[in-house]
Amino acid sequence: MQRKHSYYVYILTNYEETTFYIGVTNSLVRRTNEHKVHMNKGFSDKYNLKKLVYYEYYDSNTLAINREKQLKNWHREWKLNLIKSMNPTLRDLSDDFTEFDD
Numbered sequence: 629m630q631r632k633h634s635y636y637v638y639i640l641t642n643y644e645e646t647t648f649y650i651g652v653t654n655s656l657v658r659r660t661n662e663h664k665v666h667m668n669k670g671f672s673d674k675y676n677l678k679k680l681v682y683y684e685y686y687d688s689n690t691l692a693i694n695r696e697k698q699l700k701n702w703h704r705e706w707k708l709n710l711i712k713s714m715n716p717t718l719r720d721l722s723d724d725f726t727e728f729d730d
Contacts, residue, residue, distance in 0.1 A: 634654060636652065636686070640660075640679060640681065641679050641681050656680075664678045664722075681711050681718050682710065
């Protein structure tokens with residue numbers, strides 16, 4: 629039996645909601661936690677982006693990567709409207725994670 633894979637396109641922001649980071653992962657819980665503890669030095673670490681405000685699920689890595697590239701080309705206002713369609717108050721969605729998620 630073939631294992632079903634999960635992929636996520638996600639958007640992080642900082643607590644001032646001034647900057648967005650868009651990424652792809654196969655483990656949303658693990659990757660969000662890595663951002664929260666600044667495991668990887670780079671853009672998200674530099675701007676303290678650790679608040680998960682949006683994500684989409686895909687069962688294809690190719691589809692997820694294509695969507696990530698699409699969103700990265702969007703204007704800030706379009707991204708904000710997309711985020712608010714799922715998360716009107718821009719709360720940290722990772723607060724809902726449990727140890728069994730992902």
